[in-house]
Amino acid sequence: MPRFSSRSFVSLALLLVCGLALLAHPPVARAGTNADRTEPARMLKPGSTQPVFEIQTGIGGDIFPAFANYASFQGLRERMWGTVTVTVSNSTDALLRERITVEVPGWSDREIRLVEVAPGQVAKFLFAPSFLPRLYENRELTAATALVTVTDEGGNVVFDATAPVRIRSAEDMYWGSGFQYAPFIASWVTPHDSRVEEVLAQAKEFVPGRRLPGYEAGKPAAVQRRSTTIQAQAIYRALQQVGLSYVKSSGAFGSRGNAPVAERVRLPRESLEHVSANCIDGAVLYASLFENLGMDAVVVLVPGHAYVGVRLAEKAEDYLYLETALTGRASFESAVQSAERGLAKYPKIKVLRIPINQSRQAGIFPMPEPHSREEQAVTRR
Secondary structure (H helix, E strand, O other): OOOOOOOOOOHHHHHHHHHHHOOOOOOOOOOOOEEEEEEEHHHHHOOOOOOOOEEEEEEEEEHHHHHEEEEEEOOOOOOOOOEEEEEEEEEEOOEEEEEEEOOOOOEEOOOEEEEOOOOOOOEEEEEEOOOOOOHHHHHOOOEEEEEEEEEOOOOOEEEEEEEEEEOOOEEEEEEOHHHHHHHHHHHHHOOOOOOHHHHHHHHHOOOOHHOOOOOOHHHHHHHHHHHHHHHHHHHHHHHHHHHOOOOOOOOOOOOOHHHEEEOOOOHHHHHHHHOEEEEEHHHHHEEEEEEHOOOOOOEEEEEEEEEEEEEOOOOOOOEEEEEEEHOOOOOHHHHHHHHHHHHHHHHHOOOOOEEHHHHHOOOOOOOOOOHHHHHHHHOOO
């Protein structure tokens, strides 16, 4: 994992507010907090006969699937960030009415907007076209092109241009400076993945009554804490049974500016397919299993490492934490004790907790389930 910066961390609630707001102002694709942001054109020269159009793409020209998925879920009025931003500078003396079309050919659908820009104004329009399944199956840095076409009310093309983009692997997590985008790790928590369901089917064999009920209404808190621990232990044993063990993931390719704050994180399906997971891979895998059962999972980051936790009882303040890197080589009790010792070493300002339910409330949902390599081969035939 990337190392934490030396600055103190604030609460996750503030991170969600600031982090998502900062997505509206990424290094290249600056945009306002509204879907259409209009600014006074103080620097424009009046009387020009032609408006000026500018294209900005992704984060530093990179399209990260987790962010593209988040943006595509936002309505126009709620949209805080776009995969493509088109800036229109209207220095003419007339109201500008245009039709703007944006797509990444071969990777996305088209998004079409009818826009208006007042005389002497600059407006930024955030586009977040829905991406095709191949975006979430892509595993390498890939070059692509964003296509922007603008037509007037008569259907005449007044602007037609492309901008280079780099499609990042679906497993590339962009933490950002100071980990301000950490809540987006919830995109890797995929509770409904079929492989996750298979693990739970195995885990139920390790509990009395072959039941994994999650939290049960009306159950005394002490009894629920015990039940949660038993269920967590069953999940741990099931993952041991499938052969999961620690393997360091490969690095994330990319520009020099992104490399220190981007990391390759395996999706749960990949971890289970290859029975390999590092600490953050394991954390999102366990979180997926807990969320599937309706339990509150939390991914916990400390300098250079990650743990997973599950709330012991509904609305309780205490959590059971696990050192996921021990799954293939130590007992459940050892994994719990190791997590407790590891977390105790750091002051609260050095511990960043990411409750998955809070990320969901902020509109961060799982990335679409990718097909397995076998399924992809069948699709291509």
